[in-house]
Amino acid sequence: MKSCYLTIDDSPSIHTGDMVNFLAKRDIPALLFVRGDLVAQNPAPIVNAIQHGFYIGNHSYGHRPYGEMSYDECIADIKSCEDEIEKCYKVAGVSRPGKYFRFPYLDRGNGDRVERHFDSVANVDINDDEKITALQNYLKNMGFHQPFKKCAHPLYDNPSIKAAADCLMTFTSYDWMLTTRHIGKWPFHSIDDLKKRIDQDHNLQNSEGNILIFHDQSETFETFQSLIDHMIERDYTFLSFP
Numbered sequence: 011m012k013s014c015y016l017t018i019d020d021s022p023s024i025h026t027g028d029m030v031n032f033l034a035k036r037d038i039p040a041l042l043f044v045r046g047d048l049v050a051q052n053p054a055p056i057v058n059a060i061q062h063g064f065y066i067g068n069h070s071y072g073h074r075p076y077g078e079m080s081y082d083e084c085i086a087d088i089k090s091c092e093d094e095i096e097k098c099y100k101v102a103g104v105s106r107p108g109k110y111f112r113f114p115y116l117d118r119g120n121g122d123r124v125e126r127h128f129d130s131v132a133n134v135d136i137n138d139d140e141k142i143t144a145l146q147n148y149l150k151n152m153g154f155h156q157p158f159k160k161c162a163h164p165l166y167d168n169p170s171i172k173a174a175a176d177c178l179m180t181f182t183s184y185d186w187m188l189t190t191r192h193i194g195k196w197p198f199h200s201i202d203d204l205k206k207r208i209d210q211d212h213n214l215q216n217s218e219g220n221i222l223i224f225h226d227q228s229e230t231f232e233t234f235q236s237l238i239d240h241m242i243e244r245d246y247t248f249l250s251f252p
């Protein structure tokens with residue numbers, strides 16, 4: 011069975027309200043990783059998402075690469091985003107289901123971007139670094155964990171990936187490659203290119219519980235809608251979070 015967890019990074023944007031309606035209409039659950047700085051400016055769409063049953067995760071306050079910050083700066087940044095998320099749950103009148111964290115750029119603290127190594131990371135301990143380990147311990151102590159119980163992607167055979175306190179992923183939509191800043195500089199140039207990529211991904215076709223990354227930015231909403239509807243046409247199931 012083809013099934014996925016839908017995660018969306020960088021909320022809120024001007025489209026968050028429409029995105030929530032789009033997903034709610036199709037009965038698709040999602041975990042939104044929010045930027046604390048953007049929530050502080052505009053909490054209403056996140057409060058609304060919570061009230062519609064969507065889960066909220068911490069995607070840092072300032073969206074800076076954690077490899078460029080000291081351990082103490084990283085912790086302060088995580089906490090600042092936590093404060094904004096807690097406020098949203100309070101205003102929404104909903105109790106928080108769990109704590110989830112995703113590093114900006116998937117830079118888990120050492121300046122590297124772990125997704126770049128996913129083809130060759132099978133036997134590597136991805137937490138084998140002093141600062142990464144310290145951040146992992148902090149996140150674990152604060153109750154952060156991954157909610158992807160059904161993930162059967164081969165990456166999750168790696169115990170260090172499975173045990174990570176932060177949320178990783180198994181398939182990135184590359185929706186950002188079509189934004190003004192990036193278009194033409196990367197291998198995928200159109201929504202059709204990205205649809206083909208989905209259709210050609212072996213693990214997406216053959217393993218349950220793939221973890222998808224999409225983005226909620228000013229220029230990604232059209233791509234988002236097209237790709238999600240494409241996946242519905244291709245009979246993907248979108249899994250609920252526990």
Ligand SMILES: [Zn+2]
Nearest residue numbers: 019020114115
């Ligand atoms: Zn991000």
